[in-house]
Amino acid sequence: MRRRWLLLIIIPLALAAVGWWGVPWLVPLPEALLRPPPASTLYLASDGTPLRHLLNEDGTRSAPPVKFADMPPVLVHALLAAEDKRFFSHGGVDLLAVARAGWDNARSGRIVSGASTIHQQLIKNTTLKSGKRGLGVKFVEALRARHLAMAWKEEDILAAYANHISFGNLMTGAATAASGYFHKPLGDLTPAEAALLAALPQSPVRLNPFRKLDTVLPRQRRILDKMHALGWLDDEQHRVAVAQPIVLQRFSGGFEAPHAVEMLRGQTTSSPVVRTTINATLQQHIETIIAQRLDALKARHVTHGAVVVIENATGAVLALAGSRDFFSDDGGQLNGAWAPHSPGSALKPFTYLIAFERGATPASIVADLPVEFSTNSGTYRPENFSLRSYGPMTYRHALGNSLNVSAVKVLDSIGGAETLLPRLRELGMSTMEENAAHYGLGLTIGNASVRLVELATAYACLARLGIFKPWTLLHDAPEDEGRRMLGENESWLIADILSDNQAREMAFGTRSVLRLPFKCAVKTGTSSTFRDNWTLGYTPEYTVGVWVGNFDNTPMQDVSGVTGAGPIFRDVMLHLHERQPATWFAQPAAITHARIDPRTGKRLTPQTPPARLSREEFFISTRLPPVAQASDYDARGRAILPREYAAWVPSNANWLGDLVTAAGTEERPQLHITNPIPGTVVILDPDIRNNGSRLLLQATGTTQPRWTCSTLELQNDGGNIFAILKPGRHEIEVRDEGGGQSERTSVIVREE
Numbered sequence: 001m002r003r004r005w006l007l008l009i010i011i012p013l014a015l016a017a018v019g020w021w022g023v024p025w026l027v028p029l030p031e032a033l034l035r036p037p038p039a040s041t042l043y044l045a046s047d048g049t050p051l052r053h054l055l056n057e058d059g060t061r062s063a064p065p066v067k068f069a070d071m072p073p074v075l076v077h078a079l080l081a082a083e084d085k086r087f088f089s090h091g092g093v094d095l096l097a098v099a100r101a102g103w104d105n106a107r108s109g110r111i112v113s114g115a116s117t118i119h120q121q122l123i124k125n126t127t128l129k130s131g132k133r134g135l136g137v138k139f140v141e142a143l144r145a146r147h148l149a150m151a152w153k154e155e156d157i158l159a160a161y162a163n164h165i166s167f168g169n170l171m172t173g174a175a176t177a178a179s180g181y182f183h184k185p186l187g188d189l190t191p192a193e194a195a196l197l198a199a200l201p202q203s204p205v206r207l208n209p210f211r212k213l214d215t216v217l218p219r220q221r222r223i224l225d226k227m228h229a230l231g232w233l234d235d236e237q238h239r240v241a242v243a244q245p246i247v248l249q250r251f252s253g254g255f256e257a258p259h260a261v262e263m264l265r266g267q268t269t270s271s272p273v274v275r276t277t278i279n280a281t282l283q284q285h286i287e288t289i290i291a292q293r294l295d296a297l298k299a300r301h302v303t304h305g306a307v308v309v310i311e312n313a314t315g316a317v318l319a320l321a322g323s324r325d326f327f328s329d330d331g332g333q334l335n336g337a338w339a340p341h342s343p344g345s346a347l348k349p350f351t352y353l354i355a356f357e358r359g360a361t362p363a364s365i366v367a368d369l370p371v372e373f374s375t376n377s378g379t380y381r382p383e384n385f386s387l388r389s390y391g392p393m394t395y396r397h398a399l400g401n402s403l404n405v406s407a408v409k410v411l412d413s414i415g416g417a418e419t420l421l422p423r424l425r426e427l428g429m430s431t432m433e434e435n436a437a438h439y440g441l442g443l444t445i446g447n448a449s450v451r452l453v454e455l456a457t458a459y460a461c462l463a464r465l466g467i468f469k470p471w472t473l474l475h476d477a478p479e480d481e482g483r484r485m486l487g488e489n490e491s492w493l494i495a496d497i498l499s500d501n502q503a504r505e506m507a508f509g510t511r512s513v514l515r516l517p518f519k520c521a522v523k524t525g526t527s528s529t530f531r532d533n534w535t536l537g538y539t540p541e542y543t544v545g546v547w548v549g550n551f552d553n554t555p556m557q558d559v560s561g562v563t564g565a566g567p568i569f570r571d572v573m574l575h576l577h578e579r580q581p582a583t584w585f586a587q588p589a590a591i592t593h594a595r596i597d598p599r600t601g602k603r604l605t606p607q608t609p610p611a612r613l614s615r616e617e618f619f620i621s622t623r624l625p626p627v628a629q630a631s632d633y634d635a636r637g638r639a640i641l642p643r644e645y646a647a648w649v650p651s652n653a654n655w656l657g658d659l660v661t662a663a664g665t666e667e668r669p670q671l672h673i674t675n676p677i678p679g680t681v682v683i684l685d686p687d688i689r690n691n692g693s694r695l696l697l698q699a700t701g702t703t704q705p706r707w708t709c710s711t712l713e714l715q716n717d718g719g720n721i722f723a724i725l726k727p728g729r730h731e732i733e734v735r736d737e738g739g740g741q742s743e744r745t746s747v748i749v750r751e752e
Contacts, residue, residue: 024146033126033148037163037173039064039272042253043261045280046318046475050179052261053253055170061253063175064272065163066186068155074191075174076158077232078198082223084118085230087158092119092149093142119145121201122161167197168204181209183249191233191241195223209248217246257283259306259322259335264473275475277316282309282575286319289571294324294548297564300557304328305548305568306336308456309576312543315460315469315480320453323551331551340431340449341532341547344525344561345402347455349462349494350427351411351420351444352399356490356620358414362396362497363617363625365601366406367644370674370698373412375440379677382408382445385526385560387696387720389653390506392641392660394598396617399494400503402524404445411444420444426485427458427468446527456536456545462521463538465491465585489590489620495521496618498537499584506655513566518582520573524561533561535569539582544572592621599639599660602628612637613659634661647674650703652719671701671741673734681748682725693725695747697732704737725749 040061043051055061068076080087086094094117116124123144148157167177177197178186189197199219200207207216221242228238257278264274290305309319322335355364368390373380382404384390390403398406411420417436420443425432432439432448439448453471461468466486497503498521501510508514514522514535522537532549533556548564549556556564595604597611604611608628619625634640638661641649646662648654675698676682684691697714699705705721707714709732713724723732727749735742 021150024143024150027140027143027147029144029147029151030123030126030128032128033122033160033164037065037160038062041265041269042273043264044273044275044475045256045278045283046276046316047280048275049256049280050251050254051256051276051278051280052258053176053179054265056172060166060170060172061176061180062163062172063179065173066159066175068159070186071159071162071174072187072189072194073232075162075186075189075194075197077227077230078191078194078223079118079158079162079174081226081230081232082195082198082219083121083201085226087118088154090117092117092145092147117145118161119148119157122157122164123148125164125166165201166204167200168208169210179251179253181248181250183251190244191224191227191237192220192244192246195227195241196220196246198223209246210250213246213248220246255326256280257320258326258333259337260317260320260473262322262333262335263320263338276473277311277314277318277475278320278473279318283319283321285575286572287321289568289575290321290324293568293571297548297556297559300559301550301554302548302556302559302564303330303550304332304334304336305546305565306452307568307572308337308453308545309572310456310460310471310543310545312460312463312538312541315457315471315482316475317453317471317473318542320473334551336547336549336551337452339551340451341549342446342448342527343450343455343534344446344527344532345404345407346523346525346534346536346561347420347424347446347448347450348399348402348407348444349498349523350423350458351407351414352395352497353462353486353490353494354419354423355395355410355414356493357487359623360395360410360413361601361617361619361623361625362394362493363596363598363601363603363619364395365392366395366398366409367391367642368393368398368403368406368409369644369648371405371409372677373408373441376437380441381675382441383696386507387694388718389648389651391645391648391654391656392599392601392639394596394601394617396497396500396503397506397598399497400500401507402504403507407444408441411441416441417443423485424448424458427461428454428470429458430454446525452534452545452547455534456543459523459536459538459545460543461485462491462494463540463543465495465588489588492585492588492591493618493620495538495585498523508562512562513570514562516570516573518577519584520582522569524566526560530555530557530559533559533564535561535565537569537573539573539577540585541580541582542573542576544569544576546572590621591618592624593618594624596625597628597632597639599641599656600628600632602626602632604628609633610637613639613656647698647700647702671734671736671743672699673732673743673745674698674700676732676745676747678745680745681750684725684727684749684751686752695723695725697721697723697734699734699743701741702734702736706735706737708733708735723747727751 038056040056041054120141123141162174166172171177171180175186199216209216224241227233286307304323307321311318320337322337323332325332384404417439421436429450457471465488466484467482468485469480469482499519501515520539525534534547536545546565546569593616595614596617603625609630641660641662643664649662697707707721711730715722729748731746733744
């Protein structure tokens with residue numbers, strides 16, 4: 001009998017022991033529990049400020065998982081008080097709670113109480129749902145809970161629970177809930193706030209605090225009372241927690257720098273937390289500048305703009321605004337910093353830099369006179385923005401005043417697009433996919449589309465005096481030491497020219513928005529049909545690029561780089577240097593200076609004849625220009641220009657007046673119409689300013705031309721004569737009032 005009694009006692013105990021400690025090992029843990037909880041990608045500004053928190057594939061939002069050591073005690077105690085006060089002692093299944101729940105439910109005749117532990121809830125939340133949860137499912141969950149309790153440390157289990165559980169409103173995990181409901185990290189939660197979060201997992205939909213806060217407050221109060229009863233809050237802490245009003249601050253992860261985040265979304269990252277280079281405060285300020293400046297341009301049909309700010313030392317993009325408003329219904333989600341646009345004159349500095357590398361100097365002279373180039377598609381005739389000719393121009397003043405004719409001639413002198421195009425590609429401009437012949441000489445004045453961020457990167461190379469570093473939006477990107485792509489001395493000369501306010505006075509005036517209170521290299525660009533305008537510039541510290549235009553590609557109303565993008569550029573650059581004073585580049589040892597005559601580009605010395613016009617100019621010491629000779633001037637001290645200036649010198653376009661003369665002007669040249677050339681056909685284009693209906697009339701061999709046309713209106717604009725075109729065939733005649741010569745030509749005008 002004694003043996004039977006022993007067996008009756010030992011066998012159940014053995015079976016219970018096997019069931020409690022052995023059988024659970026036969027039931028595997030859910031695979032989802034063995035993997036790190038999914039964390040939706042979180043983009044941060046450089047200082048850790050959230051920019052955007054993306055959603056998971058299931059539509060929820062979850063922060064990176066936290067460890068138990070990162071969970072504040074007040075949250076741990078709140079979760080235990082709400083869900084499982086004997087968490088550290090029951091072994092995964094709380095038998096006392098099971099007995100108590102069974103008794104309560106039996107007395108009531110219905111389910112009024114539950115007994116699931118945090119272990120069991122964690123198992124349930126990480127198990128694929130399949131139909132109803134009957135007793136069999138719950139029994140397996142209990143076995144898995146026991147398995148979990150034996151295999152994992154309690155601290156790891158509680159951390160996993162805090163990371164996997166839903167807190168409602170698409171928020172998974174305690175860290176996400178702290179940010180989403182209170183806009184604060186876990187460590188900053190008060191006992192009252194921690195208790196409110198702990199109250200939510202029981203029924204996230206019913207207890208939704210955003211819908212009705214009063215619904216969840218009674219459960220929050222019970223949790224606080226329980227924390228007090230268990231000794232986790234003293235009397236004073238409990239009193240303060242109960243009295244604290246709950247102030248919700250809905251935060252869905254932010255939506256800052258949206259275009260920058262969109263550019264990063266397609267990249268594969270090893271971490272769910274992506275720290276960017278964006279300066280959140282600077283980004284917000286720049287977006288405000290864009291909105292305010294574009295408001296002032298509404299009447300001139302300007303709807304969008306984009307800005308890129310690059311830190312020159314690293315290539316980091318500190319701010320990137322792709323449009324006026326990401327949520328605008330007129331294309332706000334398009335990215336003006338990435339969409340290709342015509343850069344206008346913004347490519348000219350690279351043409352002049354290559355010319356400097358090949359021996360030219362800022363004092364080299366280019367004849368800014370009408371010129372025609374034969375191309376495979378016909379005749380190419382560049383024109384300046386002002387439709388004027390400026391005669392002899394130093395490279396400094398030609399670039400400073402952004403003269404189209406001069407830039408095209410300089411490009412032609414260095415080998416054309418075949419020389420410039422490869423260099424632009426090396427500088428990161430990835431949109432120039434055609435061959436050099438496709439672009440031709442028009443490449444230097446913007447007939448190839450570029451991206452703002454890539455063009456700004458090329459300007460940043462100028463700002464590093466020729467060292468190229470790729471742009472980046474990733475804070476933790478490997479540091480790039482950079483590589484030399486442009487000459488140091490030549491880059492310094494370009495910076496000096498672009499920062500020279502006097503060099504651009506003829507085109508921009510003395511008080512333009514490009515004149516900053518500190519030295520800053522600046523260049524504007526405007527596409528031929530006013531569809532795009534740009535301003536790019538740099539100090540040693542920062543490079544700023546601005547584009548202004550319309551995403552539907554309609555033209556603006558006479559808005560150029562200096563009136564559209566220029567004011568935005570100025571505001572941004574001034575803001576950047578409010579607290580960090582701008583510096584300037586140290587003069588390289590190879591740079592020297594000399595006095596020149598800007599009419600001839602030649603060097604003046606104490607031995608040369610006194611010049612009526614002179615200025616200081618910088619040179620690479622091995623590339624000084626020739627010394628001026630007495631033969632360069634006539635008896636009145638006028639600079640003698642080559643014969644090609646013969647028609648320009650006596651014209652109204654001659655801004656040098658009596659300071660110049662042309663060789664051979666004592667001989668009377670033959671009267672000849674140079675524009676329009678015989679057989680000219682003009683197509684009126686509504687997308688071009690004035691429909692392209694203003695035709696400049698030009699002739700050589702006369703100082704007193706008199707133009708006539710019986711079928712077209714002729715207008716005198718600042719001494720230049722324009723024919724106002726209309727469809728048809730028209731005969732135009734010019735007569736030399738002083739010598740009696742005359743010549744005729746014809747032009748055919750058609751509508752597009």
